[in-house]
Amino acid sequence: MKIAYDEILFAEALQNYVVIQTTDKKYITYLTFKAVEDYLPADRFIKTHKSYIISASKVDSIEANDIRIGQHHIPISRNLKDEVMERLVNGKFLKR
Numbered sequence: 001m002k003i004a005y006d007e008i009l010f011a012e013a014l015q016n017y018v019v020i021q022t023t024d025k026k027y028i029t030y031l032t033f034k035a036v037e038d039y040l041p042a043d044r045f046i047k048t049h050k051s052y053i054i055s056a057s058k059v060d061s062i063e064a065n066d067i068r069i070g071q072h073h074i075p076i077s078r079n080l081k082d083e084v085m086e087r088l089v090n091g092k093f094l095k096r
Contacts, residue, residue: 005044046083046088059088
């Protein structure tokens with residue numbers, strides 16, 4: 001099944017599967033998280049945690065170590081926080 005990049009909100013790793021959450025549906029696929037990370041364009045998607053990749057254009061807000069996309073709360077790991085904030089805020093995806 002093909003999923004347009006614009007429809008993807010985030011991808012979440014679940015052991016041997018990856019959940020791809022879109023605007024209307026959740027897809028579960030038997031892929032490695034690394035394969036999904038390599039497939040998604042780096043200029044549009046950001047890894048925020050060892051188990052999450054988000055669509056930068058879909059971020060509604062950032063609260064402490066948590067990104068909000070619609071009703072979903074995505075964690076930001078301590079190791080990736082500086083990089084995520086740099087890309088989202090200074091990359092002009094979000095304004096302070």
